[in-house]
Amino acid sequence: MTLTLAVALLSAAPDLRRVLEDFPHATAFRYGLKDDQGASMDCLKVVPSPKAGYLGVYHTLEKGAFTLKIARSMDLLNWRWVVDLDRHAHQGTLFVTNRSFIVAFEKDGPRRGNWIRVRQYEDQTSLYANRPSREFDAPNTLSKFAEGTPNVLSYRQGERETVLELGMHYYRDGVVDRQARATLTNWTTWKAAKQEAIDRAVEAFGVAGNIGDRDALNDQGRSSLLIEGMKVKDDWSSWGLYLVDRRTNEAAPVRMNTHRGSRSFANPTVTECLSPQGRRCLVVTLFLPSQGSAEGESGELLFYRELES
Numbered sequence: 001m002t003l004t005l006a007v008a009l010l011s012a013a014p015d016l017r018r019v020l021e022d023f024p025h026a027t028a029f030r031y032g033l034k035d036d037q038g039a040s041m042d043c044l045k046v047v048p049s050p051k052a053g054y055l056g057v058y059h060t061l062e063k064g065a066f067t068l069k070i071a072r073s074m075d076l077l078n079w080r081w082v083v084d085l086d087r088h089a090h091q092g093t094l095f096v097t098n099r100s101f102i103v104a105f106e107k108d109g110p111r112r113g114n115w116i117r118v119r120q121y122e123d124q125t126s127l128y129a130n131r132p133s134r135e136f137d138a139p140n141t142l143s144k145f146a147e148g149t150p151n152v153l154s155y156r157q158g159e160r161e162t163v164l165e166l167g168m169h170y171y172r173d174g175v176v177d178r179q180a181r182a183t184l185t186n187w188t189t190w191k192a193a194k195q196e197a198i199d200r201a202v203e204a205f206g207v208a209g210n211i212g213d214r215d216a217l218n219d220q221g222r223s224s225l226l227i228e229g230m231k232v233k234d235d236w237s238s239w240g241l242y243l244v245d246r247r248t249n250e251a252a253p254v255r256m257n258t259h260r261g262s263r264s265f266a267n268p269t270v271t272e273c274l275s276p277q278g279r280r281c282l283v284v285t286l287f288l289p290s291q292g293s294a295e296g297e298s299g300e301l302l303f304y305r306e307l308e309s
Contacts, residue, residue: 016217016224016270017243019282019305020254027275028077029303031288031296035071035081041300043213044285045093046076048273051124054283057103058300059090066090068105070127075276076283076304083130089117091213091267095152101127102155104166106148107137114146115139116168118184138190142170142180147192149213151269153181162186167225169212170194176233177210201251202229202242209233215269216246217282223247226254226268237292239266256286258301264292279306 023029033041035058044058053074059066068089071079085092085103092105101121108114119132126133140147153165164184169177170192178199182192202211209230217224223246231238241254256265267287275281283304290298 016226016282017252017254020241020256020284023303024257024259026303027281027306029301030077031301032299033302035079037081039069039081041071041079043091043267043287044300044302045269046271046283046285047094047096050096055094057092057094059092068092076302082128085130091149093151095155097155097157102152102164104150104152106150112140113144114148116148116150118164134187136184136187138182141192142194143172145174146171151215153216167214167216168192177212179211197249198225198244201244201249202227204251205242205253207231209235209238213267217270217272226270228266228268236289237264239264239289239292241265241268258294258297260294260297262288262293262297264289275304275306277306281306
């Protein structure tokens with residue numbers, strides 16, 4: 001594993017696209033991210049901890065199956081494993097409400113393919129002990145093959161109704177992944193719909209393979225999706241990133257640069273929070289497949305960039 005750390009200060013607040021394309025000048029970064037147990041932190045989603053530091057949900061391939069895990073960090077670069085949440089579980093996302101934690105992830109099983117499981121944990125103690133207060137297994141309504149890679153778009157909790165909105169993908173006709181959106185109301189009612197306008201916006205850049213994982217961010221007053229797209233079906237070296245305006249569904253390619261010239265990027269997540277130094281920052285994680293990555297750069301990449309000098 002190659003370990004890299006760099007520090008830089010910014011004089012202006014860049015937008016998300018600039019943060020991504022100017023990655024080599026990030027405030028700090030680390031390739032091939034692993035936890036303190038030596039487990040790879042694939043598809044890590046970072047959130048600020050309500051107590052101190054940061055929490056992350058990620059998966060690791062262990063004995064032929066993915067295990068979903070939680071880890072904690074004080075500096076974003078060094079992570080301590082806390083608990084395993086589920087087996088045959090992966091592509092997780094973590095969301096902090098004012099009362100609880102929501103974890104959504106992709107499950108796999110021999111009888112029904114892949115589906116989305118959503119859990120709620122009442123507090124951090126319950127999360128660390130893996131004691132969910134609610135659990136919902138979503139029905140596959142758009143594809144009999146697979147639905148997954150959830151990300152939280154919004155969460156509303158009122159006196160009579162709770163609504164969780166998720167982004168997701170579905171395996172269209174068992175051929176390629178395409179975009180969808182779902183709502184879970186009162187932890188009982190699930191409705192999913194295709195997002196073909198997003199698909200068309202990304203396909204316009206020659207993306208013929210999967211359009212899969214994504215994350216959402218409010219970026220300088222705009223609500224954006226950072227989404228992965230595979231130009232050539234089944235070619236993992238052709239993964240790229242696209243920024244989609246959620247209001248207009250207009251897309252633009254993100255031209256990532258790494259220190260040694262990796263050219264394949266997948267499973268993006270973005271979180272705005274305070275850096276370990278107490279400054280506003282963007283935390284970005286990406287998975288760099290071995291196909292298309294430069295020596296020493298494959299695996300999970302985490303970097304953050306401070307938005308204040």
